[in-house]
Amino acid sequence: MRLLEERILADGTVLGETILKVDQFLTHQVDYRLMKEIGRVFADQYADLGITKVVTIEASGIAPAVYTAEALEVPMIFAKKHKNITMTEGILTAEVYSFTKQVTSTVSIAGGLLSKEDRVLIIDDFLANGQAAKGLIDIIHQAGAKAVGIGIVIEKSFQAGRQLLEDLGVEVTSLARIKHFDNGIVSFLEADA
Amino acid sequence: MRLLEERILADGTVLGETILKVDQFLTHQVDYRLMKEIGRVFADQYADLGITKVVTIEASGIAPAVYTAEALEVPMIFAKKHKNITMTEGILTAEVYSFTKQVTSTVSIAGGLLSKEDRVLIIDDFLANGQAAKGLIDIIHQAGAKAVGIGIVIEKSFQAGRQLLEDLGVEVTSLARIKHFDNGIVSFLEADA
Numbered sequence: 118m119r120l121l122e123e124r125i126l127a128d129g130t131v132l133g134e135t136i137l138k139v140d141q142f143l144t145h146q147v148d149y150r151l152m153k154e155i156g157r158v159f160a161d162q163y164a165d166l167g168i169t170k171v172v173t174i175e176a177s178g179i180a181p182a183v184y185t186a187e188a189l190e191v192p193m194i195f196a197k198k199h200k201n202i203t204m205t206e207g208i209l210t211a212e213v214y215s216f217t218k219q220v221t222s223t224v225s226i227a228g229g230l231l232s233k234e235d236r237v238l239i240i241d242d243f244l245a246n247g248q249a250a251k252g253l254i255d256i257i258h259q260a261g262a263k264a265v266g267i268g269i270v271i272e273k274s275f276q277a278g279r280q281l282l283e284d285l286g287v288e289v290t291s292l293a294r295i296k297h298f299d300n301g302i303v304s305f306l307e308a309d310a
Numbered sequence: 311m312r313l314l315e316e317r318i319l320a321d322g323t324v325l326g327e328t329i330l331k332v333d334q335f336l337t338h339q340v341d342y343r344l345m346k347e348i349g350r351v352f353a354d355q356y357a358d359l360g361i362t363k364v365v366t367i368e369a370s371g372i373a374p375a376v377y378t379a380e381a382l383e384v385p386m387i388f389a390k391k392h393k394n395i396t397m398t399e400g401i402l403t404a405e406v407y408s409f410t411k412q413v414t415s416t417v418s419i420a421g422g423l424l425s426k427e428d429r430v431l432i433i434d435d436f437l438a439n440g441q442a443a444k445g446l447i448d449i450i451h452q453a454g455a456k457a458v459g460i461g462i463v464i465e466k467s468f469q470a471g472r473q474l475l476e477d478l479g480v481e482v483t484s485l486a487r488i489k490h491f492d493n494g495i496v497s498f499l500e501a502d503a
Contacts, residue, residue, distance in 0.1 A: 176368035
């Protein structure tokens, strides 16, 4: 997605060897115009696949996910990273290991929100090692639903996540694919859309 | 907002004396149509007040906030509840006490995202004791910006938050105002919009 790549080059900041800071338009301040366009592109990719729900994980996935849901005219669910007093029963959970933080956390979705009939499109802001998306796929499978595809805003293609998800049989659509960071400059692979 | 009140009556669940569970359309699963309409109503209320930024707090505030930002054609910023490795400098913070959880947490916004010229509309999903919104006002003031108003999706009018925020000189617009829960039934006060 050319518009996204241009925005990353203009407003993204590389921190160290592996971190891209995009808090001007995605992970802290949010550019609704870009999110809306991202939602349209994801929806176009999965328009004919009978998607019934969009699932993401709090918090930075919510904006691109809700615009994808709007474009597909389906509900969006954001998985919780933290325990919540109003989640009382039938909670589906998965353990997610963060290589960056070196901690395991529990991601959850209320079981009643997904059914065997659901065909789910997962949306997330970043794909690095794929652990968060793998956790969401696990939860979707626990509900008996199908994970049809994964839409990623920014993929770090030098990390193992994409291969992991494809090995699980889920199609990955990344709008920006980062080959590497070279002295603070972002280098892209060809994106999926 | 009639549409919202009807949705609360149809899909909300009262838990105990003070908790309303709205995870079917707001705090877990998100109905983009309702969020879009909520965004339009907030934008109408503040259309003539020169709003330059919408600020919310992760995670349930993000969907109503991004649609409000879209309707006002301004950027949205979501404050972080947790420390983040990409937030490196100039971070504005406020301590927020949760009466429900009885813990104090730190809410933060990168200082570079707000300036003295900004006129900010705060959006949040719930108003109870007002501590989260008070923390956001504090951060906005630290940046030298003006907190013009606060748009709340669901106000628990039997708790002290609204008075606290009005005493700080910030106008509150609540789309649903809950008078009390009576044997699990929600009773409303007249809403602000």
